[in-house]
Amino acid sequence: MPRSGKPRYWWRKPARSPVRDRIAALKEAARAGFDAAVRRADPGRALARCLAQHPLPVPGPGGRFLVVAVGKAAPAMTRALLPQLTGRVEAICVTQTGNEEAAGSARVFRAGHPVPDHTGAEAAQAVIALLEGAGPDDRVIALISGGGSALLPAPPPGVTLADKQALNAALLASGLDIVAMNLVRQQISQLKGGGFLRLAAPAPVTAFVLSDVVGDDLRAIASGPTVAPLGTRAEARAILQSADLWDALPASIRNHLQGPEDRSPLPPASNHLIGGNAHSVEAAAKALSPDLSVIADPAPLTGDVSTAAARIFTALQQHRGHEGPLALVWGGETTVRLTGHGLGGRNQELALRVAALADARPLARPWVFLSGGTDGRDGPTDAAGAITDQNSLPRLRKIGADPEALLANNDSHRALTLSRDLLLTGATGTNVADVQILLLG
Template sequence: MHTQTPHRDLPRTRPSTEADGNGTEPNLQTLRKLFNVALAAVDPLQCMAPYLPPPPKGRTIVLGAGKASARMALAVEAAWKGPLSGLVVTRYGHGEVCSQIQIVEAAHPVPDSAGEAAAKRMLALAKTAGPDDLVLVLVSGGGSSLITLPAPGLTMDDLRGINKALLRSGAAIVDMNVVRRHLSSIKGGRLANACGAATVVTLVVSDVPGDDPAVVASGPTIADHTTPADALGVLQRYGIPISAAVRAVLEQPALEAAAVAGERQVHVIATAQLALRAAEVHAQQLGLQVVNLGGAIEGESREVARAQASMVREIRASHKARKPSLLLSGGETTVTVRGNGRGGRNAEFLLALALELQGEAGVYALACDTDGIDGVEDNAGGVIAPDSLRRASGLGLDPVALLANNDAYAFFLGLQDLITTGPTRTNVNDFRAIFISP
């Protein structure tokens, strides 16, 4: 019997003291409810079954990596008719209890030896697959760190150093994964290549803007159409120093990607847009007018906050029906780290948004990462209300200085306005919702 781990309800934030026609707490509760609705829509237990292929003549081997991969494995076991075997690696604390598929945990976002060992085992399992076998590959965001296997000539220390530098650089995930693919022995289609003539079906929970499966977890089963020169260009563009060993690998011709033998299928089963659409429908049922910007928003968190503050004012200026509105968006913003505080891109977005709005009446916002982890912190994100800056001042918090130090976590911790869900076991990137009273 399988035990389901439901998404934990979001905790209450500290009530605001600002008077409002609808009351502050109901507006924040609405935002938290919308986040829960969005999470439910992209729970693998709810959305995976229609994409499962028929059982093969031979064995079914399940391989996977990512923050949602253990939940995906649980969904496979719940729906599959017939025997299974395999190995899935997820982030520490994001596991599930499965009876046939082994779940292992490893480090994210900086890889460790557990992820390296899991990657080696996956390649070994893939190489056992024959022409009558099915290799079902479960991929989600975070997989790039969780299955890290250095290309020949490189060490784990080489990859860890590059990974840390990329994370601090403000590089977009698409650029980061170009580099990761070309320094790996398993990414960029190489896992599929190891499967030989077996049928390979890849199911993807996408955490990248545009939902390109070659980018999610650096595409272990997707042929790589970038080049080592592209990877060198990324490293140069972000000013990341590289060792002689890394340079030597990137100056070699690209390895072959996915093999042509065998059947290859790829299905993206959950996206940011699916989560946003579920929230949009629920908001409309509540009588809100919804502006959905889609799930592909990118850019520096502070710049996105500035742009969305302008949109809030435009919505209010053009408001004719005098009904509450909701501004929804997803995607992945970035933070170029210049300070030494505790941050997270969603917390940074919210703090920058609060400074842009300057306590504008009737505006409330929530920003959270759908995997439950904002950056490397223990929260998913947070919320702001019209009185956030005033309350912060009363606590002696300097929002401008905290933002400059990339220390938005301290701001929301002081206000007791962090949102902590724990691991959600899904991952379609950021969810942002701004409630706008007329």
């Protein structure tokens, strides 16, 4: 050992980088804003606020409460509702696989999402049987949240679950927005587009809805089981044909969509919106405001991720001269048109695309960008989204990865795993679409 007393070989801690520290602080702030957005969408609290203003209906003599909860927030909504009910109660709760939250005394189904599975089909049949047994003195309570469309596949006669799975896979890969996809889905279901109401008649239906759809159109949330459909079979055919999907669909689906329209009046329902994306965007902005100047963009981020990324990068360029830290916050739901075979989701791909645009035209100040799904799951992955920064693409290149090739293959999850930029939250028990946060240091 040298006379100094130090070992011959020793490691010196690298000097702290002010830029690296600032990026880390910005990432921490972005995550705090996102967490605030998720908390605002807590389904139990949202339902409690609504029930304080809209008391539950009372069953008639000998009547029951029949509860159907469906969606990613179904267990939390069920737990909040059941203690409010007295007398005879029968409850079914349908949520996604991996959501292990308790749902009180309800019968629970954990079904496939985003592609329907046999558990979802079994759940749909249980819901149909419950509704068909409803009488005029019963009171049906529907608890609806995002994800419900895939979780309750109830194909009409002549259409199989495999046919529905093929349709859903084609829609998810098409780049169509959620409204167009749900218009089509409604026409291939016994429950969607008001089918729930037809099955429950003559029992009155009261629905409490947590919106995952930009604009909060009740017809599009979980494909609108308790409201009129978004369109007709003819419009569904037109959408599928314009997206070049029609000829590749199973013959049973094409035959069904070419059948006659149902013109019978839809039974009435009492629908209550209990929360949505705009509330969560507001909560994120409020959480960020003590430390940063905040601009919440009222125009949602929708459409293809490449278009949305360009819009975000334009905002980044426009505000690069702003003095002091700045936050820009959006809400919305984008789409991805699949051209490759990689693994990812719309939020991960959006975050990676923003990083790629900023890498091509670097800024002289630190920045981070977060895009996350409030349900905690982005596509068929374990991530809610990602938080990229100015060093994301350099980190990839440093280890020999090709960011452009990964993007071209829609392999955002692998890219962001390698760059250590994934946003991991686990299932949140809620779903009000996506939140995006751009921070400038």
